[in-house]
Amino acid sequence: MSFESLLFWPVRTDLEPCAPGSRSVSVFYVLDETLVPSKMKYIPVKNVKGAVAVIREMKTRAFGQFLVVLNTFLLEIQNGPNHFKSSDQVRLMDHLKNVAHQLNNSRPTFPFAEVTGIVVGAAQKAAANGVDPRLAVTKTVHGFLAGIRARRLQRVQEIADAMKDGDSILTHCNVSGELAMAASLAAQAGKHVKFFATETRPYMQGAKLTTWELQQAKAHVTLVADNAIGSLMADRLVNKVIIGSDRSAANGDIANKIGSYQIAVLAREFGIPLIVLTQPSRGVASGAEMPIELRDADELLIFGSKKIFGTKVKGFYPGFDVVPHQLITKAIAINAGL
Amino acid sequence: MQDYKPKSIVLFQGLFCADSLKKVKLAKGLHAFVTEGRPSLEAGRKTASVLIKKGITPTMISDNMAGFLFFKGLVKEVNIACQYADQTGALCDTGALILAVLARKHKVAIKLLAAEHRHRFLGDPKYILSFEGQRIAPKGTIGYVPMVEWVGVKYFKGVSL
Numbered sequence: 001m002s003f004e005s006l007l008f009w010p011v012r013t014d015l016e017p018c019a020p021g022s023r024s025v026s027v028f029y030v031l032d033e034t035l036v037p038s039k040m041k042y043i044p045v046k047n048v049k050g051a052v053a054v055i056r057e058m059k060t061r062a063f064g065q066f067l068v069v070l071n072t073f074l075l076e077i078q079n080g081p082n083h084f085k086s087s088d089q090v091r092l093m094d095h096l097k098n099v100a101h102q103l104n105n106s107r108p109t110f111p112f113a114e115v116t117g118i119v120v121g122a123a124q125k126a127a128a129n130g131v132d133p134r135l136a137v138t139k140t141v142h143g144f145l146a147g148i149r150a151r152r153l154q155r156v157q158e159i160a161d162a163m164k165d166g167d168s169i170l171t172h173c174n175v176s177g178e179l180a181m182a183a184s185l186a187a188q189a190g191k192h193v194k195f196f197a198t199e200t201r202p203y204m205q206g207a208k209l210t211t212w213e214l215q216q217a218k219a220h221v222t223l224v225a226d227n228a229i230g231s232l233m234a235d236r237l238v239n240k241v242i243i244g245s246d247r248s249a250a251n252g253d254i255a256n257k258i259g260s261y262q263i264a265v266l267a268r269e270f271g272i273p274l275i276v277l278t279q280p281s282r283g284v285a286s287g288a289e290m291p292i293e294l295r296d297a298d299e300l301l302i303f304g305s306k307k308i309f310g311t312k313v314k315g316f317y318p319g320f321d322v323v324p325h326q327l328i329t330k331a332i333a334i335n336a337g338l
Numbered sequence: 339m340q341d342y343k344p345k346s347i348v349l350f351q352g353l354f355c356a357d358s359l360k361k362v363k364l365a366k367g368l369h370a371f372v373t374e375g376r377p378s379l380e381a382g383r384k385t386a387s388v389l390i391k392k393g394i395t396p397t398m399i400s401d402n403m404a405g406f407l408f409f410k411g412l413v414k415e416v417n418i419a420c421q422y423a424d425q426t427g428a429l430c431d432t433g434a435l436i437l438a439v440l441a442r443k444h445k446v447a448i449k450l451l452a453a454e455h456r457h458r459f460l461g462d463p464k465y466i467l468s469f470e471g472q473r474i475a476p477k478g479t480i481g482y483v484p485m486v487e488w489v490g491v492k493y494f495k496g497v498s499l
Contacts, residue, residue, distance in 0.1 A: 037476045172402075196482070199466065199474070201376065201400035207467075207474045215476060222480045223466050225376040227401035230435030231484040259402025261409050262436050269439045292406075300374075300400060303470045309374075309383055312390050314397040316371070318406050 003184040005213045006031060008177025009149070010060055011067035012042060026078050028071045032059045034203075037212035047079060048072050048099045055106040058203060062246060063152075063176040069103050069112050070141045073119050077134040089127045096120050096137070108291040109255055109320050111247050111283045118144070148334075152178065155277065155334050159242065160185035162275055162332065168194045168238045170229065173257035174205040175244035175277055180213035187218065195221040196238055198229060200257060202300045202317065226259050233270040241267045242275045245323075252325030253287030254278055261321035264328070273329035280333050287322035295319050345414040347371050347407055350389075350396075352419025352431035353381040358451035359388040368414065372396045373404060373433060377465035377483060381419070381431060401433050408440040416441050418489075419453035427490040438493035448494040461485045 010031035029042035034057075043059055045051050051072040055065050076099045077092075100116035119140055126136030159182035163169065171179055179195075186193050195214055200206035207223055214221040224232065232238045241263060245254035254260075254276055267274045284290055297315030301308055348364060351373045364370055370389055375381030382398060389396045399407075407413050416437050422429040428450055441448050463481030468474055475481070 198402070199376070201374070201402060204469065204474050207469075207479075208476075211479045212476045215478060220480075222482050223475050224482050225401060225432070225466055227373070227376060227433030227436060228482065228484055230439070231432055231487045234435060234487065235484075258400075258406060260405075262402065262405030262440060265405060265443055266436060266439055269443075301398060304472070306470065308379065308470065309386050309398050310390075312395065313372075313386050314395060316397050316399050316403070318403065321406050322409065 002188070003181055003217055005177035005180045005216060006040065007033070007036070007064075007174065007209060007213055008152070008181060009067070010064040010176070011071055013071065026075070028068075028075065030054045030060050030064065030068060033061060033064065033205075033209060034059055036209055045072070046075065048076055048102050051075075052102050052106045055103075061205070062174065062244065065107070065110060065112070066115060066148075067145075069115055070119070070145060072099060072103060073116075073137050074141055077137050089133060092133055093120075093123060093127060096123050096133070107293055109247060109293045111281055114281060114283050115144075151334050155332060156181045157185060158332050159275075159277070160189065162242075162330070163191055163193050163240075165191040165193070167191070167240050168196065170196045170198070170232060170238040170241045170263070170272075171210060172198045172206060172241075172243045172259055172263055173200045174209040174213075175242075177213065178244075178277060179210070179242060180217040180219065183214060183219040184217040193219070195219055196232055197221055197223055198226045198259065198263075199223060200259060201226055205257070229263055229266055233266050233272055238272065240273055240275065242277070244277045245279070246320060247290055248278045248281045249284045249286045249290065249325075250282045251286045252278075252328065252331065253290075254323050254325075254328070255287065255290045255292070255320045256323060258318055258321050260323050264323045268327050274327060275330045275332060276323070276328050278331045278333045280335070287324060290320075290322060292322070293319040342369065342412050343367070344411045347412045347414060349373070349404060349407070349413055349416045349437065350385050351375070351381070351404075351416065351433050351437055353454045353456070354385060354388070354417075354419045355452050355454045356388060358419070358453075359385065359392070362389070362392070362394075362417070364394050370394050370396045371407065372398055373401050374398055375431070375433065376401055377461065377469075379470075401436075404437055405440060408444045408446065411444070413441075413444065413446050416446060416448045417451050418448060420450040421453045421455055421486065423450055425491060427488055428494075429486055430489050432484050432487050434489050435487045435493075438489045442493050450494065456485065458485050
């Protein structure tokens with residue numbers, strides 16, 4: 001893989017020196033995606049409170065959030081209260097459960113509980129077998145991180161394989177590096193592929209992140225407003241749609257950034273295949289059971305310090321759409337190793 | 339949705355001429371939602387301003403949120419600004435086609451109201467590269483700003499101008 005986007009792995013643990021061979025994490029660093037592309041700044045996170053903050057404030061999003069969740073467990077067993085002696089497993093377990101609870105509730109739409117449950121479960125099993133739970137947490141998290149990285153790289157190749165010479169692909173929001181890396185692989189394979197990116201109001205992930213990393217990958221990308229997707233499809237300027245998903249249901253429904261449902265409906269209307277990058281989950285049976293985060297309307301109504309539409313309006317900001325599986329042409333799934 | 343009952347939202351999209359919105363009335367229990375209209379936001383601002391003068395408090399949404407409202411069964415009616423219409427369809431501000439497709443799928447009525455006439459089909463790409471005067475997209479980004487789109491007659495029953 002010759003090109004790796006910074007957004008592919010936006011959490012780093014290597015920005016501070018540590019003992020050679022050490023697997024402990026006393027601080028990790030999260031790429032502040034709200035500043036990309038104008039600045040590449042990493043936010044230090046030293047505890048679960050900091051982790052919840054970077055997630056809630058959307059300093060990181062999508063896959064980056066799961067990296068934060070996993071690395072937080074490593075932080076908390078390293079930096080946790082001093083009374084975590086090996087004989088104090090009850091308090092350690094209580095602490096881990098509290099960490100999990102805080103992470104699970106950081107953003108309601110995301111299935112963090114599926115990940116925290118694995119880590120806490122491994123710790124509980126270790127404790128029941130007389131093994132230091134901290135060892136189990138460390139092994140589980142590092143194993144998961146290594147596995148997910150390999151699986152994501154594998155999926156990048158699958159996405160590249162799904163791109164054909166001459167494709168003009170519409171994408172929405174940002175899929176954390178995978179689309180740009182796939183674009184680079186497709187180009188290396190001699191495929192000429194163009195991209196249209198929706199700006200993805202109100203956070204502009206498409207305008208800021210996706211156009212930036214596709215440019216980094218030397219791909220041809222054109223930015224459009226969210227309301228232009230109908231024109232693009234009706235005028236046959238795009239022949240394929242590739243989007244990510246923030247959550248999947250057992251029946252194949254997905255939740256993804258707001259705007260995804262209308263893209264899916266329009267794609268179906270105009271006979272354009274919709275490809276979704278998914279991570280299979282059985283946590284919920286269908287999209288109807290996925291809680292949809294309602295974010296502060298000021299994130300839509302205020303830009304900088306200016307009230308965009310004056311003071312006498314209200315706003316409404318659902319963070320995600322559910323896309324029924326019937327609208328999805330192809331899911332490129334990742335086996336997250338859960 | 340907790341705060342909105344089914345079929346309680348009347349959606350407005352596009353740059354209406356002032357006279358069009360003067361006739362709009364909102365029954366009790368209904369809410370006026372307005373799409374912001376990127377890249378200029380002119381449509382969102384003007385529509386909001388006219389509705390406020392009529393004593394209606396509009397709720398703003400971004401152009402990508404209408405689908406959510408339809409999916410949840412919240413939309414009663416869609417008002418779309420239309421520059422021209424005939425028996426084959428209507429020339430509307432960009433974004434109308436999304437609403438027309440959604441409305442047909444979810445069996446929601448569309449009303450076409452007269453738009454402010456504009457004679458540009460493509461907007462300056464630079465407007466999508468910035469938001470409220472601040473550069474958003476990285477340097478070298480290409481933009482594409484279609485200003486109008488054709489909505490075929492199959493998406494609405496009749497024309498009400």
